[in-house]
Amino acid sequence: MQQRQHVQHNKRRGFTLIEVLLVLAILGVIAAMVVPQLLGRQKKANVDATRLSITGLEQALDLYAVDHSGEYPTTAEGLESLLVKPNADEKWNGPYLKESKAVPVDAWQRPLQYEYPGQHNAGGTKPDISSGGPDKAFGTPDDISNWDK
DSSP states (O other): OOOHHHHHHHHHHHOOHHHHHHHHHHHHHHOOOOOOHHHHHHHHHHHHHHHHHHHEEEEHHHHHHTTTTTOOTTTTOOOOGGGGGOEEEEEEEHSSSSSOOOOOOOSOOOBBEEEESSSSSGTSSEEEEOOTTTTTTTTSSSSSEOOOO
């Protein structure tokens, strides 16, 4: 009698194929409900991070303008003038971007576009800063810019 109970006990050590398939199906349903929610939040988080990068760059440019009698670096001078002192610039009191040693990028690791004098902001008195957005192409509806707040 003891030997029979031992044999029956050994038969029930693993899971049946039905049990494994049922668990996989449940996990699949849960993943199908959760993953789209997470992807949508990631896109919004990237857009928000890019907006914050643009705002931070605007603040650094404003500090530069305070030191330079209200003038921003031209498009030709570029954003590098916020990091490295241009030759013979006695007014430069930077670096104006303290947290990085490179020009700011958007959430997709692409450089932000900079233009001064700007075409969109305050009649050319403020610089234009933009990102191509999630599709990484400029001139599309998902672009992120400092004139489209």
